[in-house]
Amino acid sequence: MKPAHLIDPFRPARGAPPRRLGRFMLWCLRGAWPAILLAAAISALSGTLEVLAALLLGVVIDTALEAGPQGFFATHWPLLPGLGVFFILLRPAVLGLSAFASSVVVQPNITPMVQARLNRWTLGQAVGFFDDDFAGRIAQKQMQTARAVTDVISEMVNVVAFALATLIGSAVLLTTIDLRIAAALSLWLMAYFALIRWFMPRIRRRSAARAGARAAVSGQIVDTITNVKTVKLFAHDRYEEDSVRAALGSYRDKAAGFGQVAALFRVSLLALAGVLPVVLIGGALILWSAGEASAGDIAAAGAVALRIAQMTGWVSFTLMAVYANIGEIENGMKTLAAPHALTDAPGARDLRMRDAKVAFDGVTFTYGRRGGGIQDLSLTVRPGEKLGIVGASGAGKSTLVSLLLRLYDPEEGRILIDGQDIAQVTQESLRRGIAMVTQETAMFNRSARENILYGRPGARDAEIIAAARKAEAHDFILGLRDGTGRTGYDAHLGERGVKLSGGQRQRIALARAFLKDAPILVLDEATSALDSELEASIQFALHRVMEGKTVLAIAHRLSTIAQMDRIVVLHEGRIAEQGTHAHLLSRAGLYARYWTRQSGGFIGLSEVEQ
Known part of the structure; x- marks a missing residue:
C-alpha cells in the first residue's frame, strides 16, 4: 500500500454522527487514527530533536572550554562530523518525514473522508430537512466542517505534538542543569496554560458565531442566485442586495468580535513568552556565578528559552486556529448531525414487488396540523390499474403520493404494496420500485x-x-x-x-x-407544462409506458386522465367520489362540476365547493 493510501477516504462511518464534540470527532475520523497517531509520533520525534540540538550545543561549548583552543581539535574532532550528521542529515530527514506524513498522508485524505461521511448522512435526511434550510447553507456547513476537522487534526499533529515533545524534553534537559531552573519553567508553563484556558472558550464561542454568520451569507447569496430569474422579473435587485448586505453586516460584526479576542490573546501570550528567556538565562547566570552551572548549561538554557519563546507565538496562533475550528465544527454539527426523521425499521428488508398492488389503509397525515393533508383515507389500487386523482388545491393529492414514496410517515394507518407495509421495507428498495414525474x-x-x-x-x-x-x-x-x-x-x-x-x-x-x-408509475401533473398540441402528441407514448404498470396520475387538466380505469376525487383530504369518467359525469357531483367549470382543461386552483 502506498503511504498516501494509509487512510481510506471513502470508508463509510457506522451509525449516526454524535452530537457531542469529542464523539463527533471520533465518528468523523474512525479508521484514520493509526495514520494520524503515526504522524503525531513523527512530529513528536521532531520536537525531541529540537531539545537534543540545545543539548549538543551545551556539550560542544563545555568540551571546547575544557579542552582549550589547542586541544579541542586534537582530541574532540569527532564532535564536528557528529554535528554534521545531526544537523545536515538526521534533523532534516525527520522534519521532512513529519511534513510528508502531514501533507501527503493526513490532510489530503481527512477532508474527503469527513465530507463524504457528512454528505452521506445528509442525503439520508427526510425531505422536510431540506425544506427548512437553504441549500447553500447546508453545502457550506459540510465544506466548513470537513475543512475544520482537517485543520484541527493537522495542527494537532504538526504543532501540538511537536510542542508538547519539545516542552517535555526541555523540562528534562533543565532538570539535568538544576531543579530550580526546571521549577521556573514549570511555573511559567502553569501561567501559560492558565492564560490559554481563559481565552480558548471565548475564542471558541466567537468562532462558532462567526461560522454561523458566514454560512448565513452563503445561504442568502445561493438562494438569490438560484432564483435570479424571479429577482429580475420583479425588479428586486436592490431588495436582494440589501438582504445580502444585512447578512454581511452580521458576519462583519461577528468577525470583528472574534478578531478582538484573538488579538488580545496573541498579545498576552507574546508578552508572557518574553518573560521566559529572562527567567531561564538569568537563573542559569546566577547558578554559573555561584559555580553551580557551566557555560554550556547557560548556552543550553538560553537555546531552550529562546526556542520556547519563539514557539509560543507559533503555538498560540495554532491553538487559536484550533479553537476557532472547533467552534466551526460545533456550529456545523448542530445542523449536520441532526437525527434522521425517517429511518428504515430495524431489520427492514427490500421490497419484493410482484403485482404492484397499492393499498392505503386508514391513512391520516396532516403535517402536524389540525387540518390539511389527508384524513382517514382508505384506497386500493389494483395491479395494473390506471388511477386518476383529482381535486382542488389542498385536497391532499400530492400528500397521497408523497406518503406512498415515504417522504413522510402517516400519523395514523399504513400503506401496503403487495401486502408489505412500506414502513417495514428499506426506503431505497421502495423508491426503486416507483417511477415518478412531478x-x-x-x-x-x-x-x-x-x-x-x-x-x-x-x-x-x-x-x-x-x-x-x-x-x-x-x-x-x-x-x-x-x-x-x-x-x-x-x-x-x-x-x-x-x-x-x-x-x-x-x-x-x-x-x-x-x-x-418501474412497476409503479406516479404522474404528478406530468403534462402540466406542455401545450395542448404537444400533450396530444405524447398521449400515445404515455399510454404505452403505462401498459402493465400500476399508475397513479394527478392532474388539474382533466383531459389527461379522462381515459383512466378509475378516477378518485379528493375533497378536504377525503375521497368524495370515485368511478370512471363517464360514471362521475353522470352523477353530477364534484367531478362533473370540475369538468363543467374548468377553463382550458384545468380545475380552478381556488375551487371551493359549498
Missing part, C-alpha cells in the same frame, strides 16, 4: 444523457435514445448546444435545467421515468 421537474446541471440516465444508471445509449423518443424529447435534444460547445445528448442543461423550456424539462423527466421502467 409538476416541478428536477434537472441536474449535467448533460441531457446523464439526466435521462438518472432513471436507470448503467443503461445503454440505445435505451436512453429510445426513452427520449417515447417522451418526444429526442429531436429537441439533438438541437441542444451549451456555452462550452457541447451539443446534443452531451450538452449540459444548466442549474435546475434553466436552459430548457418547461415543456422540454418535463419531457426529459418523462424520458427518465420511461427508462426507469
Whole structure:
C-alpha cells in the first residue's frame, strides 16, 4: 500500500454522527487514527530533536572550554562530523518525514473522508430537512466542517505534538542543569496554560458565531442566485442586495468580535513568552556565578528559552486556529448531525414487488396540523390499474403520493404494496420500485444523457435514445448546444435545467421515468407544462409506458386522465367520489362540476365547493 493510501477516504462511518464534540470527532475520523497517531509520533520525534540540538550545543561549548583552543581539535574532532550528521542529515530527514506524513498522508485524505461521511448522512435526511434550510447553507456547513476537522487534526499533529515533545524534553534537559531552573519553567508553563484556558472558550464561542454568520451569507447569496430569474422579473435587485448586505453586516460584526479576542490573546501570550528567556538565562547566570552551572548549561538554557519563546507565538496562533475550528465544527454539527426523521425499521428488508398492488389503509397525515393533508383515507389500487386523482388545491393529492414514496410517515394507518407495509421495507428498495414525474421537474446541471440516465444508471445509449423518443424529447435534444460547445445528448442543461423550456424539462423527466421502467408509475401533473398540441402528441407514448404498470396520475387538466380505469376525487383530504369518467359525469357531483367549470382543461386552483 502506498503511504498516501494509509487512510481510506471513502470508508463509510457506522451509525449516526454524535452530537457531542469529542464523539463527533471520533465518528468523523474512525479508521484514520493509526495514520494520524503515526504522524503525531513523527512530529513528536521532531520536537525531541529540537531539545537534543540545545543539548549538543551545551556539550560542544563545555568540551571546547575544557579542552582549550589547542586541544579541542586534537582530541574532540569527532564532535564536528557528529554535528554534521545531526544537523545536515538526521534533523532534516525527520522534519521532512513529519511534513510528508502531514501533507501527503493526513490532510489530503481527512477532508474527503469527513465530507463524504457528512454528505452521506445528509442525503439520508427526510425531505422536510431540506425544506427548512437553504441549500447553500447546508453545502457550506459540510465544506466548513470537513475543512475544520482537517485543520484541527493537522495542527494537532504538526504543532501540538511537536510542542508538547519539545516542552517535555526541555523540562528534562533543565532538570539535568538544576531543579530550580526546571521549577521556573514549570511555573511559567502553569501561567501559560492558565492564560490559554481563559481565552480558548471565548475564542471558541466567537468562532462558532462567526461560522454561523458566514454560512448565513452563503445561504442568502445561493438562494438569490438560484432564483435570479424571479429577482429580475420583479425588479428586486436592490431588495436582494440589501438582504445580502444585512447578512454581511452580521458576519462583519461577528468577525470583528472574534478578531478582538484573538488579538488580545496573541498579545498576552507574546508578552508572557518574553518573560521566559529572562527567567531561564538569568537563573542559569546566577547558578554559573555561584559555580553551580557551566557555560554550556547557560548556552543550553538560553537555546531552550529562546526556542520556547519563539514557539509560543507559533503555538498560540495554532491553538487559536484550533479553537476557532472547533467552534466551526460545533456550529456545523448542530445542523449536520441532526437525527434522521425517517429511518428504515430495524431489520427492514427490500421490497419484493410482484403485482404492484397499492393499498392505503386508514391513512391520516396532516403535517402536524389540525387540518390539511389527508384524513382517514382508505384506497386500493389494483395491479395494473390506471388511477386518476383529482381535486382542488389542498385536497391532499400530492400528500397521497408523497406518503406512498415515504417522504413522510402517516400519523395514523399504513400503506401496503403487495401486502408489505412500506414502513417495514428499506426506503431505497421502495423508491426503486416507483417511477415518478412531478409538476416541478428536477434537472441536474449535467448533460441531457446523464439526466435521462438518472432513471436507470448503467443503461445503454440505445435505451436512453429510445426513452427520449417515447417522451418526444429526442429531436429537441439533438438541437441542444451549451456555452462550452457541447451539443446534443452531451450538452449540459444548466442549474435546475434553466436552459430548457418547461415543456422540454418535463419531457426529459418523462424520458427518465420511461427508462426507469418501474412497476409503479406516479404522474404528478406530468403534462402540466406542455401545450395542448404537444400533450396530444405524447398521449400515445404515455399510454404505452403505462401498459402493465400500476399508475397513479394527478392532474388539474382533466383531459389527461379522462381515459383512466378509475378516477378518485379528493375533497378536504377525503375521497368524495370515485368511478370512471363517464360514471362521475353522470352523477353530477364534484367531478362533473370540475369538468363543467374548468377553463382550458384545468380545475380552478381556488375551487371551493359549498
